[in-house]
Amino acid sequence: MALRIEKTVQVSGPIEKVWAFLNDPRKVATCVPGAKITEQVGEKIYKGTVSVKVGPAVSEYSGELQILRIDPENYEIELLGKGQDVRGRGSASMKMTGKLRVVDSGITEMTSTSEVNLVGIVAQMGARVITEVSNIMFGQFTKNLQARLQQPEGALDAPGAEVKPVKATSVAWEAGKRLFRRES
Amino acid sequence: MITKTSPDVGGMGHSLKRKEDLRFIQGRGNYVDDVHLPGMVYGQLVRSPYAHARLKSINADKAKKLPGVLAVITGEDLAKANLAWMPTLFFDKQMVLATGKVLFQSQEVAFVVAEDRYTAADAAELVEVEYEELPVLVDPHKSLDPGAPILREDREQKDNHIFHWEVGDRQATDKVIQNAAVTAKVHAFFQRCHPAPLETCGCVADFNSGTGRLTVYLTSQAPHAHRTLFAIVGGIPENNIRVISPDIGGGFGNKVPIYPGYVCAVVASLTLGRPVKWIETRSENLQSTGFARDYHMTAELAASGDGKIQGLRVKTLADHGAFNAAAQPTKFPAGLFSICTGAYDYPTAFCEVDGVYTNKAPGGIAYRCSFRVTEAAYLIERAVDVLAQELKIDPAELRRKNFISPAKFPYKSPLGWSYDSGDYDGAMKLALEKIGYAELRKEQAEKRTKGELMGIGISSFVEIVGAGPSHTFDIAGIKMFDSCEIRIHPTGKGICRMGTKSQGQGHETTYAQIVAQELGIPAADITVEEGDTDTAPYGLGTYASRSTPVSGAATAMAARKIREKAKKIAAHLLECSEGDLEWETGRFFVKGAPSKSKTIQEIAFAAYTNHPQGLEAGLEAVDYYDPPNLTFPFGTYICVVDIDKGTGEVKVRRFVAVDDCGNVINPMIVDGQIHGGLTEGLAIAFMQEIAYDENGNVQGGSFQDYLLPTAVETPHWETDKTCTPSPHHPLGAKGVGESPNVGSPAAFVNAVVDALAHLGVKHIDMPIAPWKVWTILKEKGVVS
Numbered sequence: 019m020a021l022r023i024e025k026t027v028q029v030s031g032p033i034e035k036v037w038a039f040l041n042d043p044r045k046v047a048t049c050v051p052g053a054k055i056t057e058q059v060g061e062k063i064y065k066g067t068v069s070v071k072v073g074p075a076v077s078e079y080s081g082e083l084q085i086l087r088i089d090p091e092n093y094e095i096e097l098l099g100k101g102q103d104v105r106g107r108g109s110a111s112m113k114m115t116g117k118l119r120v121v122d123s124g125i126t127e128m129t130s131t132s133e134v135n136l137v138g139i140v141a142q143m144g145a146r147v148i149t150e151v152s153n154i155m156f157g158q159f160t161k162n163l164q165a166r167l168q169q170p171e172g173a174l175d176a177p178g179a180e181v182k183p184v185k186a187t188s189v190a191w192e193a194g195k196r197l198f199r200r201e202s
Numbered sequence: 203m204i205t206k207t208s209p210d211v212g213g214m215g216h217s218l219k220r221k222e223d224l225r226f227i228q229g230r231g232n233y234v235d236d237v238h239l240p241g242m243v244y245g246q247l248v249r250s251p252y253a254h255a256r257l258k259s260i261n262a263d264k265a266k267k268l269p270g271v272l273a274v275i276t277g278e279d280l281a282k283a284n285l286a287w288m289p290t291l292f293f294d295k296q297m298v299l300a301t302g303k304v305l306f307q308s309q310e311v312a313f314v315v316a317e318d319r320y321t322a323a324d325a326a327e328l329v330e331v332e333y334e335e336l337p338v339l340v341d342p343h344k345s346l347d348p349g350a351p352i353l354r355e356d357r358e359q360k361d362n363h364i365f366h367w368e369v370g371d372r373q374a375t376d377k378v379i380q381n382a383a384v385t386a387k388v389h390a391f392f393q394r395c396h397p398a399p400l401e402t403c404g405c406v407a408d409f410n411s412g413t414g415r416l417t418v419y420l421t422s423q424a425p426h427a428h429r430t431l432f433a434i435v436g437g438i439p440e441n442n443i444r445v446i447s448p449d450i451g452g453g454f455g456n457k458v459p460i461y462p463g464y465v466c467a468v469v470a471s472l473t474l475g476r477p478v479k480w481i482e483t484r485s486e487n488l489q490s491t492g493f494a495r496d497y498h499m500t501a502e503l504a505a506s507g508d509g510k511i512q513g514l515r516v517k518t519l520a521d522h523g524a525f526n527a528a529a530q531p532t533k534f535p536a537g538l539f540s541i542c543t544g545a546y547d548y549p550t551a552f553c554e555v556d557g558v559y560t561n562k563a564p565g566g567i568a569y570r571c572s573f574r575v576t577e578a579a580y581l582i583e584r585a586v587d588v589l590a591q592e593l594k595i596d597p598a599e600l601r602r603k604n605f606i607s608p609a610k611f612p613y614k615s616p617l618g619w620s621y622d623s624g625d626y627d628g629a630m631k632l633a634l635e636k637i638g639y640a641e642l643r644k645e646q647a648e649k650r651t652k653g654e655l656m657g658i659g660i661s662s663f664v665e666i667v668g669a670g671p672s673h674t675f676d677i678a679g680i681k682m683f684d685s686c687e688i689r690i691h692p693t694g695k696g697i698c699r700m701g702t703k704s705q706g707q708g709h710e711t712t713y714a715q716i717v718a719q720e721l722g723i724p725a726a727d728i729t730v731e732e733g734d735t736d737t738a739p740y741g742l743g744t745y746a747s748r749s750t751p752v753s754g755a756a757t758a759m760a761a762r763k764i765r766e767k768a769k770k771i772a773a774h775l776l777e778c779s780e781g782d783l784e785w786e787t788g789r790f791f792v793k794g795a796p797s798k799s800k801t802i803q804e805i806a807f808a809a810y811t812n813h814p815q816g817l818e819a820g821l822e823a824v825d826y827y828d829p830p831n832l833t834f835p836f837g838t839y840i841c842v843v844d845i846d847k848g849t850g851e852v853k854v855r856r857f858v859a860v861d862d863c864g865n866v867i868n869p870m871i872v873d874g875q876i877h878g879g880l881t882e883g884l885a886i887a888f889m890q891e892i893a894y895d896e897n898g899n900v901q902g903g904s905f906q907d908y909l910l911p912t913a914v915e916t917p918h919w920e921t922d923k924t925c926t927p928s929p930h931h932p933l934g935a936k937g938v939g940e941s942p943n944v945g946s947p948a949a950f951v952n953a954v955v956d957a958l959a960h961l962g963v964k965h966i967d968m969p970i971a972p973w974k975v976w977t978i979l980k981e982k983g984v985v986s
Contacts (some may be wrong), residue, residue: 019895108251108333137249137335138307141484141899144907 021134027160028127031167033118035091036126039167041115044081049162051155055083062088068101068110072151074141080105086113093118108138120194130175204719204865204934205434207787211352212726214933215721217870221710221730222449230598235481237419241805243272244320245480248312248329249490250304253340253561253898254351255333257303257311265314265328269729272474273562274329276300278735285469287356288435291459292535292677294364296525296564298462303336304352305524306563307898308489311482316476320638338898339893340497340559342521343557353524353559357488360534364557365527365535370617378513379734382504386589391967392577392947394496394521394562394892396488396902396911397569399705401444401451402590403491404481405464407471417444418468419531422733423453423703424743429682429735431460433813437650438467447733453705454882455567458529458745459492463539472554475761480783482625489903492529492571493562493892494523496575501585509595511604513550514540515614516581519567519774520557528566530573531675531682537573540617541666544582545626546604551616561898570879571747572667572832579663583948587660587955588964596643597952599660602627612929619666621834623934627924630662636922642842650960653984655845656855657957662837668751669935679740680897683828686760687740688717688910690821692810694803695727698760701741702753703733706873707939709749714868722766722802739824747835747937750867751928754953756827763823767809771821772800774814784893802926833928837861838948845957847985850976852888852954854917859946863938872938876921879942886943887950891969969980 024165028190029036039045043064052069059065062085068079081101089096095178098112114132143151205214225231245417255514277299280286287295291307291818300311310330335346344350345362353362375576379385384825406419416438422428425445433440451456480924482491498519520536522528530537568574590597604612605626613621632788634640642658649656672681685701714728732738741753749802750954772790773952775782777800783790800808809821842856859876866872889909892902902908927934947968954970955963961982964975979985 019897019899019900102333103251105327105329106251106333109335135897136255137897137899141897142307142489142893142901142903144901 019136019145019148021145021148022121023129023132023149025132025156026127026129027163028121028125029160029167030124031126033093033120033126033168036128037090038055039163041088041095043085043097043112043173049166051161069139072143072147073139074148075107077107077138077140079110080104086151103138108136108140111135203453204562205787207719207722208451211538211718211724211787212678212866213715213787214867216715216724216868218711218715218868220708221714222708230937232417233401233449233451234421236406237448237479238285239406239408239477239640242477243315243317244319244322244480244905245463245470245478246314247310247463248314248325248326248331248484249302249419250307250309250311250333252304252333252335253307253338254336254338254353256302258313258332258363259332260934261330262312264289264330264544265325268321269803270317271314271325271653272317273315275299277311280469280832283469288460288465289417290525290527291529292328294525294526296527298465299414302355304333305945306561307900308486308563309524309915310462310490312398313470315470315474322732322978323554328526338896340560340562340894340896340898342519342558344912345560346587349636351562359480360555361383362559364522364559366554366556367535368554369380369540370552370956371550372470372552375513376548377659378550379502379504379515380701382512382591383507383591383964384505386585386592387500388585388588388965389504390499390581390584390965392495392503392580393495393771393968394493395569395886395890396493396892396908397456399452399454399456402482402484402487403457403461403463404479405467405693406477406479407467408477409471409475411475415442415444415469416468417446418464419446420464421450421457422743423450423457423705423745425703425733426701426740427660427677427737427742428460431678432468441660445735447703447969450705453745453768454570455494455529455745456492456569457705458743459527459565459569472777485904488892488908489900490563491782491894492527492565492567493523494565494567495577496566496576499577500579501581503585503589505589505593509593509600509603511546511548511589513548514543514582515551516553518555520555521560521562522557522566523560523562523564526566527563527564529568529677531669531677532679534573535673537568537575538666539574541575541619541664542582543615543617544579544608545624545662545664546602547606547610549616553617558682562894568746570882570940572665572669573942575665575940576947578945579661579665579944580948583663584660584951584965587952591959591964596638597660597764598630601660602630602735604616605630614710621664621832622831622928622930624664624834625834625924626662626836628924628977629836629838629860629911632922632924633840633858636860636920637840637842637856637858642784653750655847656843657953657955659841659843659949659953659956660836660950661945661952663948664836664940665747665941665944666832666834667747667940668829669746669748671830672828679971680742682742682752684741684748684756685826686713686753686756688757688760688764688822688825689763690806694723694806695724697731699731699738700732700753701739702744704744704748707744707749707875708868712867712871713754716754716757717761719891720758721765726730739826747940749937750935751931751937752827752831752937753830754867755932756825759827760825761881763825764821767821767823768802768805769804770817771808775800775805780891788845807926816921817870829932833864833931833939835861835863835936837941837945841949841953843953845954847979850972850974850979852970852972852975854884854950856920858920858951859942860922860924862924862927862939863941864936865934866923866925873921877937879940880919880946881911881916883944884916884950885909887947887968889969889971915946
């Protein structure tokens with residue numbers, strides 16, 4: 019199942035500070051729910067895991083993250099992540115392009131476009147559920163990122179607290195809330 | 203003419219309440235999952251998440267260490283016993299458990315056996331399987347492309363083509379279409395759908411090493427055929443196999459094939475010496491067991507300028523999934539699809555079908571239809587509507603102009619069938635009257651001027667059921683006769699045992715009514731038993747609307763054999779010659795002296811207490827009925843829809859179903875069958891599809907996405923009937939269970955297309971979900 023997910027958020031922090039954070043996958047991973055970078059295996063290649071729980075299906079993807087392109091002048095980064103579920107329940111890949119833009123002094127806008135491809139039990143959940151899961155994950159990511167950016171300079175290098183994977187109950191709850199709010 | 207018996211006897215034509223319903227509504231049915239045996243353990247399948255992948259390794263160490271786990275069986279284990287593959291019902295083979303690679307998502311990869319269901323499920327999660335993904339083939343149109351991945355490396359033939367089948371006169375048809383004044387063409391995709399019976403598939407396999415016998419409690423529509431296949435595939439002597447199909451919660455063709463889970467449970471029971479239960483979950487049922495349809499069809503009709511049909515050309519691509527597991531009669535790779543010429547009289551037709559493999563679940567089963575008849579009826583009824591549009595003739599008028607007239611029966615169709623009897627215009631006339639067709643057309647015209655969307659859809663279908671005559675029909679070599687054994691007890695009550703198997707059709711009532719009709723013994727006094735291969739006579743089972751046409755006929759014939767013997771006993775009792783006796787319901791009397799008579803009950807008693815010398819005692823008979831022809835039920839369905847422009851939602855305002863299934867055994871049961879089948883047809887037309895994404899992920903693999911109709915969506919069905927008996931069936935009956943599912947999809951779709959016809963819409967593929975209609979309305983500028 020192929021999905022294209024586009025997200026735009028604003029975070030408070032000067033663009034250089036946000037960029038310094040975002041172009042380091044080890045730091046970014048500390049904000050992604052259920053994600054961990056376990057090893058750097060090349061200049062631009064990392065090994066890691068992502069755990070997602072949707073209803074009864076727990077997927078723990080283990081794989082590689084590669085920086086395909088990094089463009090500091092335009093604050094653009096392109097990442098490719100690929101992983102297989104550790105118990106053979108499916109695979110996932112994601113190609114993400116992230117871009118930063120100054121909105122106002124101290125406010126940075128982050129735009130990301132992700133092409134996600136899922137195979138396996140999780141993919142059977144259908145686009146509605148997967149989109150909702152990614153919404154929640156992105157929401158948490160933004161919150162975590164914001165929190166990390168608020169921390170004093172030196173703290174950015176410290177490993178982040180373990181971030182819990184998304185649970186199905188929250189998916190249903192968020193979907194329900196959305197329905198009543200009539201949001202898309 | 204059928205003589206009507208008294209209500210006490212309850213023969214044909216009486217709406218007897220169904221005998222089986224008392225236990226069903228009290229929750230006292232006995233389904234496979236109700237079977238609990240001492241020492242029973244549970245199986246769970248590990249399934250593939252990939253649609254196409256190389257199987258690199260299976261590591262079951264963690265699963266085996268879980269307390270309560272007894273065994274983990276893999277394809278490699280089965281290969282040692284030569285059981286990794288099994289034959290399908292159509293000259294192909296399929297993997298029981300994967301070896302080498304997997305070919306569809308949810309394919310069976312390993313079988314875990316544990317002391318309880320929960321442990322089995324947990325252990326299945328612990329089985330670690332390493333896969334290497336391969337390119338996936340989802341679109342059957344790409345199956346034959348030169349660069350397409352070869353799915354079946356096990357075959358000698360190195361492409362994805364399964365069969366080419368054609369019937370009719372290609373050249374003559376091409377010529378008729380080329381020279382026609384008017385032609386109509388429609389590409390119609392009958393989507394992959396699934397019978398989704400309320401009870402999923404499952405079994406309890408119980409091998410007793412003391413007796414050497416294997417008993418399999420099985421969700422089977424064809425217990426005898428399954429016993430024979432178990433014997434052939436498993437190498438177990440057939441006398442040591444007993445298949446029991448207890449109560450079955452719906453089948454609709456889904457319970458005709460043998461599934462890997464059954465074989466695994468049998469292997470596990472043979473290995474462990476304990477009874478092994480395996481029951482599918484709902485998702486397993488939808489994702490891996492026999493799907494239906496998946497036919498990509500093109501029909502072209504040729505007609506004269508005044509609307510006389512001259513010829514039909516059909517080309518179809520059939521997606522059979524990873525294995526050709528279609529359950530079809532041997533000579534018919536596309537089933538009875540060649541009934542696609544429909545209810546119309548024209549001399550020339552040609553039909554060709556190509557079957558291909560894709561990375562999807564195997565099947566191509568006959569979902570509530572006699573082998574691809576639903577596809578055929580849908581196609582011709584859609585094509586006729588498109589022709590009406592091209593000709594600007596009312597679709598009812600075009601049909602009536604082309605119907606085969608009653609005088610022409612038996613009618614030889616251009617694709618080779620001999621239709622037994624029919625009065626298509628009779629059913630059409632009644633349906634038009636009942637729905638008030640002329641007024642509806644007026645209303646539609648008025649509504650169009652106001653911009654409102656309303657449509658009327660007609661389907662005048664012909665079915666072909668009751669397979670079938672042994673000269674033409676067999677499944678895996680076994681001829682398609684069927685059987686009935688009747689034993690009348692000394693007290694005048696009796697038992698009927700059948701080769702068929704009810705899955706909700708009401709056999710316990712209808713077969714008893716046939717005996718009541720033929721012997722005058724009240725239906726209440728006749729027990730009907732099916733599904734135990736140790737006691738029932740051999741038969742091919744229940745599907746293809748064959749129970750009444752074949753086993754129903756066998757019941758009548760067996761009862762007549764009993765009546766013949768009863769006559770001899772009556773002559774003995776009345777001290778007269780057989781020639782002096784006359785029969786009326788329930789008794790023989792002496793001609794001219796009606797008071798001198800013996801009831802069937804008195805005769806039965808005498809058969810055991812005072813039988814004539816030279817005649818065997820007892821009152822029993824068995825009949826194996828080999829039908830001389832198939833039967834051809836028909837009908838006209840008319841559907842009225844209103845479309846909500848804002849949402850694209852289609853509302854079925856009215857639906858009139860006029861059916862003709864010949865002589866009726868139980869009108870209430872027929873009505874029930876029609877209601878059920880129409881509701882399924884509604885779901886197929888508007889709600890259901892087993893879709894796959896480009897990676898071969900199932901997108902309709904649970905009831906979240908594969909929708910079942912509820913009382914909310916289901917309209918009020920208005921049913922009626924005409925009666926044109928089958929001339930060759932002993933009771934003049936034709937079979938009805940499948941008519942509504944066969945006939946209704948075209949009526950629904952024709953109604954929606956009719957509502958949008960003035961916008962230039964000629965066809966919409968099912969399922970017609972609101973978004974499809976809304977998208978069309980937007981494209982046509984009806985909504986902004």
